[in-house]
Amino acid sequence: MAIEKFTKITSSAVPLPIENVDTDQIIPARFLKATTREGFGENLFRDWRYDSNNKPVEDFVLNDPKYSGKILVAGKNFGSGSSREHAAWAVHDYGFKVVVSSFFADIFRGNSLNNGLLPVLVTEDFLDEIFAEIDKDPKAQFEVDLESQTFKIVSSGSTASFEINSYKKECLLNGFDDIDYLLNIKDKITAFEASRA
Amino acid sequence: MGKTLFDKIWDSHVVAKIDEGPSVLYIDRHLIHEVTSPQAFAGIEKRGIEVFRPQNTVATPDHNVPTIDQHLSIKDELSRFQVNKLTENCERHGVTLFGLNHPYQGIVHVIGPQLGLTRPGMTIVCGDSHTSTHGAFGSVAFGIGTSEVEMVLATQCIMQPKPKKMRISVEGELPKGISAKDVVLYIISKVTASGGTGYFVEFAGSAIRSLSMEGRMTVCNMSIEMGARGGLIAPDQTTFDYVKGREYAPQGEEWEKELAKWKELYSDEDAVFDKEIVYDAADIEPMITYGTNPGMGTKVKGRIPTLEEVPEKERNSFTKSMKYMGFNPGDELIGKPIDYVFVGSCTNGRIEDLREVAKFVKGRKKADNITAWIVPGSKQVEQQAIEEGIVDVLEEAGFKLRQPGCSACLAMNDDKIPSGKYAVSTSNRNFEGRQGPGSRTLLASPVTAAAVAVTGSIVDPREISELELV
Numbered sequence: 001m002a003i004e005k006f007t008k009i010t011s012s013a014v015p016l017p018i019e020n021v022d023t024d025q026i027i028p029a030r031f032l033k034a035t036t037r038e039g040f041g042e043n044l045f046r047d048w049r050y051d052s053n054n055k056p057v058e059d060f061v062l063n064d065p066k067y068s069g070k071i072l073v074a075g076k077n078f079g080s081g082s083s084r085e086h087a088a089w090a091v092h093d094y095g096f097k098v099v100v101s102s103f104f105a106d107i108f109r110g111n112s113l114n115n116g117l118l119p120v121l122v123t124e125d126f127l128d129e130i131f132a133e134i135d136k137d138p139k140a141q142f143e144v145d146l147e148s149q150t151f152k153i154v155s156s157g158s159t160a161s162f163e164i165n166s167y168k169k170e171c172l173l174n175g176f177d178d179i180d181y182l183l184n185i186k187d188k189i190t191a192f193e194a195s196r197a
Numbered sequence: 198m199g200k201t202l203f204d205k206i207w208d209s210h211v212v213a214k215i216d217e218g219p220s221v222l223y224i225d226r227h228l229i230h231e232v233t234s235p236q237a238f239a240g241i242e243k244r245g246i247e248v249f250r251p252q253n254t255v256a257t258p259d260h261n262v263p264t265i266d267q268h269l270s271i272k273d274e275l276s277r278f279q280v281n282k283l284t285e286n287c288e289r290h291g292v293t294l295f296g297l298n299h300p301y302q303g304i305v306h307v308i309g310p311q312l313g314l315t316r317p318g319m320t321i322v323c324g325d326s327h328t329s330t331h332g333a334f335g336s337v338a339f340g341i342g343t344s345e346v347e348m349v350l351a352t353q354c355i356m357q358p359k360p361k362k363m364r365i366s367v368e369g370e371l372p373k374g375i376s377a378k379d380v381v382l383y384i385i386s387k388v389t390a391s392g393g394t395g396y397f398v399e400f401a402g403s404a405i406r407s408l409s410m411e412g413r414m415t416v417c418n419m420s421i422e423m424g425a426r427g428g429l430i431a432p433d434q435t436t437f438d439y440v441k442g443r444e445y446a447p448q449g450e451e452w453e454k455e456l457a458k459w460k461e462l463y464s465d466e467d468a469v470f471d472k473e474i475v476y477d478a479a480d481i482e483p484m485i486t487y488g489t490n491p492g493m494g495t496k497v498k499g500r501i502p503t504l505e506e507v508p509e510k511e512r513n514s515f516t517k518s519m520k521y522m523g524f525n526p527g528d529e530l531i532g533k534p535i536d537y538v539f540v541g542s543c544t545n546g547r548i549e550d551l552r553e554v555a556k557f558v559k560g561r562k563k564a565d566n567i568t569a570w571i572v573p574g575s576k577q578v579e580q581q582a583i584e585e586g587i588v589d590v591l592e593e594a595g596f597k598l599r600q601p602g603c604s605a606c607l608a609m610n611d612d613k614i615p616s617g618k619y620a621v622s623t624s625n626r627n628f629e630g631r632q633g634p635g636s637r638t639l640l641a642s643p644v645t646a647a648a649v650a651v652t653g654s655i656v657d658p659r660e661i662s663e664l665e666l667v
Contacts, residue, residue: 036239107426179347185213189221
C-alpha cells in the first residue's frame with residue numbers, strides 16, 4: 001500500500017514559533033475516537049484554533065488569512081508526548097507536506113515519515129532565519145528538495161541541507177512503505193524465529 | 198568492549214540491518230488497545246493478510262472506557278463503536294482480548310506486568326508512548342505509531358533506527374517520604390522535556406535499585422516525558438520475585454531456564470554510554486509541576502522561576518505556559534488552592550499507589566473543595582483494593598474508588614477536569630488541555646496528591662504526616 005510520493009515542493013509557509021508543541025495540542029485526545037485515518041485535519045490544533053464556543057481564535061496562525069502553504073515551521077521539540085500517529089495524520093490531512101523545526105520528538109518524526117509527511121530538521125539559527133523571512137513577507141516562498149536534501153529560502157537563496165537516512169529517502173521518493181519491505185523479507189523473519197527456538 | 202543492557206537485548210532481536218538505515222527488530226510482545234489499533238487492523242485487511250503471530254499480541258480496552266457503570270453499554274456512541282471494533286478485530290484475527298468486565302481488563306501497562314506478560318529481556322511495543330513502563334523489568338519497551346502497529350500485526354517486526362544510550366544513576370539513600378514519582382519528576386526537571394530525545398535511558402544507582410517493581414515502573418513510565426525513546430532497569434531479585442508465579446510467567450523447568458538468561462541482563466562494567474548523568478538521592482524532595490510540560494517541575498516547597506531565570510529563547514513559551522496555568526513567575530506553590538485530585542493512570546494506578554493513598558488518608562477527611570477521582574489501573578488492582586480493605590479506608594475518608602481505565606489522565610472519556618480548574622494528578626502529562634479543555638494540571642506523587650486532597654491546597658506531605666511516611 002503506497003504512501004504519497006515526495007520529490008520537491010515550492011510553497012509559502014505557516015509559522016508556529018512555539019516550543020514543545022506536544023501531540024495533545026496537535027490533536028486533542030477527545031478526537032481520537034475515529035477508527036479510520038481520514039479527516040483529522042479538521043481538528044488540527046483544535047484548542048488553539050477554536051475557543052470554548054467553537055469560534056475561530058482570530059490570531060491563531062491557521063485562522064490568519066495572511067498565512068498559507070504546504071510547509072509548517074514550528075519551534076523546538078515539535079511533536080513531543082503521546083505516540084498518537086493521529087498527530088501526523090492531522091498535520092498531513094490539513095494539507096501540510098513538510099514540517100520544519102530545530103528539534104523533533106522521535107516518535108512523531110517516525111510517524112511522519114511513515115505517512116509521507118517530511119520532517120525537515122534545521123539549526124536554530126536557520127529556523128530563526130525562516131521565521132524572520134515569513135515575518136517580512138508572509139507569502140515568501142521556500143523550496144524543499146528531497147533528492148538533494150535541501151531547504152531553500154527562495155528570495156535570499158539561503159539554503160540548509162537536512163539529514164534523512166537513505167532508506168527512508170528512497171521510500172518517500174518512490175512512495176514505498178515499511179510494511180512492503182517487511183512482507184518481502186518474511187522468510188528471513190521466520191528463519192530468525194527458528195534460530196531462537 | 199562490553200555491552201550495555203540495552204545493546205544486549207536490542208542486538209539479539211535484530212533480524213536484519215539496512216545499510217545507512219533502520220534495523221528490522223523482532224518484537225516478542227505486542228500490546229494493543231482500542232484507540233491506536235483499528236486503523237492497523239484495517240490496513241492489514243486492505244492488504245488481504247492475516248495477523249502473522251496472533252499469540253504474541255494481547256489486547257485490552259483502556260483509553261476510552263468509562264470508569265463508572267462499566268457493566269452497562271458505553272453511552273458515548275463513538276467510544277462504544279471503537280471499543281466494539283477492538284473486540285471484533287480480536288475475534289476475527291485470533292488475538293487474546295481482556296475486554297471490559299473481564300477480570301484481567303485494565304490499563305495495558307498495568308496488566309502486562311501484573312499477568313507476567315512482561316518479562317526481562319523481551320522487546321515489547323504498544324501504540325502508546327508509556328510502553329516504556331515495561332522497561333522496569335529489564336526489557337526494551339517503547340511506544341510506536343499505528344503504522345508500526347500494523348507492521349507488528351503483519352510481520353511481528355518493526356523498522357527502527359537504533360537510539361543512542363544514556364545512563365541516569367541516582368545514588369544514595371532516598372530521604373524519608375520520597376517516592377519513585379518524586380525521583381522521576383526530579384530527573385525530568387533536570388534533564389528537561391526534550392533532553393532525552395534520541396536516547397534510550399538505563400536507570401541505575403542504589404536509589405533506583407532500592408525501589409519496588411511498582412516504583413521502577415513509575416520511573417520507566419515517564420522516560421518519554423524527557424523525550425527518551427524508552428527507559429529500562431537491569432533486572433534483579435526484586436524483578437524475579439515479582440514475575441515468579443504470575444499467570445503467564447514461565448513455570449518449572451522453563452522458569453529456571455529463563456531465569457538463568459535473565460541473570461545475564463545487565464550493563465557490562467566496561468560498557469560505554471553516549472551520555473551519563475549522576476544525581477544524588479539526598480537532593481530529592483517531594484516534587485510538583487507548575488507548567489505545561491513535565492520538565493517544568495520543582496520541589497513542592499519551591500517556587501516557579503522568575504522570567505529572568507528562564508533562558509531568553511524560552512521566555513515566550515514560558516510566559517504562554519504561565520498564562521495558561523494562571524500562575525505568576527516567581528510564585529510559591531505551597532498553599533495554592535486546588536479543585537481536583539486524580540490518583541490513577543499507568544504511572545501511579547497500581548496497588549502500591551492505592552496503599553500509599555489509603556495509608557495517608559486513614560483517619561482524615563477529604564477537603565470540601567476537592568473533587569477526588571481515584572481510579573485503579575486494572576480489575577485486579579480494584580479487586581486487591583477491595584480485599585485489602587483499601588476501599589473501606591478511602592470511603593471512610595470521603596473518597597470513592599472508580600473502575601479501571603486511563604480516565605482523567607487523557608480525558609478521552611467523561612472524566613474531564615473542567616476548564617480553568619486546578620488538578621493535582623498522579624498521571625504523567627500536564628500539557629494544555631490534557632485532562633480536558635482548559636484544565637490545569639500539576640503532576641505529583643500519590644502521597645502528595647493525597648495530602649492535597651485532605652488539605653484542599655498544595656502542601657508538602659511531610660509537613661502533615663512526618664511520622665507515618667516511610
